[in-house]
Amino acid sequence: MAGTNSDLELIAEGPAIILVEPQLGENIGMVARAMANFGLAELRLVNPRDGWPSEKARAAASKADHVIDATKVYETLEDAVRDLNFVYATTARERYGFKPVRAPVTATETLRAKFKAGERTGIMFGRERWGLTNEEVALADEIVTFPVNPAFASLNIAQAVLLMSYEWMKSGMEDLAETAFQSVQQRPSTKEQVFGLFDQIEEALDARGYFHPAEKKPKMVDNLRAVLSRRGFTEQEISVFRGVIKSLDAFPRRWPKRTEKSAEGEGTPTNGSGDND
């Protein structure tokens, strides 16, 4: 899925990602990569089991070196959040407490609003095997949890960071339907162009006795036109169709027919014509 363009500005802002006692360097690297994909850059580690720096983390980060290089290590979670104004704790298990529980969409909207107001924020993620302790969750302002399949909930730490980072990126988009690139723009056809296609096809078919018996011709033409206009073809599509018809109409076959497919296009166009009677 690589589509990096290094000429483009690197987005690196937003909440700090705080990993509490992460064990595997590979997971830390995957976290850094997920963050970089969605414009986050500040990684904080509380007491990583295998120490820091970690070559395994750097390898798994797939060139998210700006995140790895800036990673800070803390001895306690308190130290890791001391300078922040607002912190989320992520958790999959139900917690019996009074803290507000948010969906990722809601949490990242809150984080985005605080970011715009100049507040410093963070998102805490627990250990690979058993998450955060209740005492650690208590240090957060609110809880965020993921809408997973209740009978199969096994997000790992890198996946959880990926989802929060993705929602963070989306929270900054004015239009959620926005995409980084669009299909090539095509001009819609005019009715004049559609009528030109009708005329060409109908004339070519008529010359072959297609509209038979004669009394059914008006109905058959209606059906055919319904099929040809239902999709709102663009100018370019009309042009492609007209070229195809012209070739079929004007030239004889140069090679023998393939045996696999039999004469398509024969018979009436009644099937699938969109006609409702």
Next chain:
Amino acid sequence: MAGTNSDLELIAEGPAIILVEPQLGENIGMVARAMANFGLAELRLVNPRDGWPSEKARAAASKADHVIDATKVYETLEDAVRDLNFVYATTARERYGFKPVRAPVTATETLRAKFKAGERTGIMFGRERWGLTNEEVALADEIVTFPVNPAFASLNIAQAVLLMSYEWMKSGMEDLAETAFQSVQQRPSTKEQVFGLFDQIEEALDARGYFHPAEKKPKMVDNLRAVLSRRGFTEQEISVFRGVIKSLDAFPRRWPKRTEKSAEGEGTPTNGSGDND
């Protein structure tokens, strides 16, 4: 992040996930796990490099055995999509074509609508290193692409499947702010309860000569009340506060003061009281 509850119904429906020539069994397993997390269950492999079944895939799937066991293998992409009505191709790179390009949110809304209408749908994902060929993309109805950091776009196949699966799950939720569990519900306090807190604190402070000089008392009381009412404390919170005040008011210290923190709470409550003059 494990929070699986195997007493709950396993969600297993929705679009097929189609991996074109996946190389590593680990990646296939991570894909199965991501699918299972968000209720998808139908995995199709086109020509997996290391064959199928794969023990590495099963291990990486973290018990998403229902997905692994039901995985089907096809020789060509055409075979893998033959029975489907509507297919998305995922791609990170810009494609110069006429196919509509959608964001994940839009694509999963479309897939959900088609699912409800009884159509069979799928989402194609390309090879780890270089994605889908243009010919493969041409077999899809529409393209879906992710809103990634333009200068760092390196989603791997399992991450891409995770995001689409997550958006699929969300597309079936009536309320995106919904969470699997909520904080314990608390009753909002009545004004009567808030006034009781005011009275108790003010009386206890007055008894210590806190409101000094006397002419400033009304202003100091205003500030104090502003602080105590700004957050809209609940009944339980008021009750906790009153217990704290009662204890401080009624009992002498039993142990010597810690030296680290000096006498907090002394002086006027003017700072941070929310008073604007």
